[in-house]
Amino acid sequence: MNTQNSKKTDAAVKRIVIAGGGTAGWIAAAALSKKLGDLLEITLVESDAIGTVGVGEATIPPLRTFHHLLGIDEQEFMRATGATAKLGIAFENWGREGERYIHSFGKTGTSAWMCDFHHFWLRGREMGFDSDIGEFCLEHQAAEAGRFATSSKSNINFAYHLDATRYAAFLREISEEHGVTRVEGLIQDVRQDAESGDILALILDDGREIEGDLFIDCSGFRSLLAGKALGSEFEDWSHWLPCDRAVPLQTSATEPAMPYTRSIAEKAGWRWRIPLQTRVGNGLVYCSDYLSDDDASALLLDRVDGKPMTEPRVIRFATGRRKQTWKNNCVALGLASGFIEPLESTSIHLIVTGVVRLMQLFPFNGAEPALRDEYNKQTQRELEDIRDFIVLHYHVNQRHGDPFWDHCRQMAIPDSLAQRIALFRERAHAYQNNDELFRVDSWVQVMLGQGLKPQRHHPVTQMMTEQQMQQLQTGLRSQVARAVQTLPPHHEFIQQYCAEAVATEA
Secondary structure: OOHHHHHHHHOOOOEEEEEOOHHHHHHHHHHHHHHHOOOOEEEEEEOOOOOOOOOOOEOOOHHHHHHHHHOOOHHHHHHHHOOEEEOEEEEEOOOOOOOEEEEEOOOOOOOOOOOOHHHHHHHHHHHOOOOOHHHHOHHHHHHHHOEOOOOOOOOOOOEEEOOHHHHHHHHHHHHHHOOOEEEEOOEEEEEEOOOOOOEEEEEEOOOOEEEOOEEEEOOHHHOHHHHHHOOOOEEEOOOOOOOOEEEEEEEEOOOOOOOOEEEEEEOOEEEEEEEOOOEEEEEEEEOOOOOOHHHHHHHHHHHOOOOEOOOOOOEEOOOEEEOOOEEOOEEEOHHHHEEOOHHHOOHHHHHHHHHHHHHHOOOOOOOOHHHHHHHHHHHHHHHHHHHHHHHHHHHOOOOOOOHHHHHHHHOOOOHHHHHHHHHHHHHOOOOOOOOOOOOHHHHHHHHHHOOOOOOOOOHHHHHOOHHHHHHHHHHHHHHHHHHHHOOOEHHHHHHHHOHHHHHHHO
């Protein structure tokens, strides 16, 4: 290592420059300014001339933890973003045409130390107890019933449907209150250190230069810093996740909002429906090898309910990741770091975990290689676990005769996923790695929902008599049913909880 490079690495990091706004940029700005603002000078550069992708309108429960970390008031947030509650995702026509299951955010049944509840449920099926595994989960049953409520004492596990554009504006207000400087301008170029390659400044189209010590790339698919300037290689996953297009469309609401996202499988991909307080977010994710852009837009317009409020627009993407999410003195977040399609609503979550990970490993004394390596290792592991969970939905299907779905069922899959599928098929065993996002319940619900039938289950369940099994199932089912009945209709609760926002927008 040369002397100049050593000095650069050892330089204290005080000036943070965020390249790009949108959800990624303003999440980074809000978190850093709220938690490390007294130690840093934070500048965010964005241009009103550049639109956002605007697809990520569904979230998962960890976002609530992030909001608690930042001291965000839930009702204020939901009012500001037109948010509704999300208890899970209803997958329609995914296993086979005409079938439906829910991947809920709740805990299913009661587990023993040797095995999880689904082993007992499978044993009950052998005994002749014809029940759906979702009957033993509060969040699943509440979603089916369209009921929801929360309070400081509630233990119901939920996430949000939200307006991503309004969410970015909400976070911008928090960020600027905590000292973030927003600079309006188009990024034209990047000035780098000739020897180390570190980024020294962003050059705007009017000639201004924004200097910094650490840069956060939130420039979307363009990846102007991590990809274009620093050359962080992109690892393509399209051979496992072949969808490469999305068409979003907003429509007016035609019915009360239900507390779950709908994901409906189509001939060459899938369609989403996300209910907000005053409108509905719709879209189609598809593979261009099996469906043209014009036909995709026409299909979506034909399928939606309500009056279109926007025009369909095609967004092209490639699934995969930057091999070095943190390279030199630049950390890529959001779409700039890679993309896993929005099937399980992980986009905003990955931005949050990227920022939290950066704060935990923050290079106050310089971007030491050990910090970068650990950051990149954790990011890779997180992305690969999520990738496997998404691939599972496509690969395990019984939609025989549809060329796209036949391809997904027959394609080679990552060894890590093949092992999970084999374990579940052979012994009904599901597991969650350390720091892995998706829980055992999530893997079980999707595997069973997609039609993966275990050949055996844990032998310990054979110690339970038919009477004991009946008592267990009856007691758990009744407990869930009573809890659901105490909940009000979801739309009535949201109207009361966010009354100020609904009244303003009506």
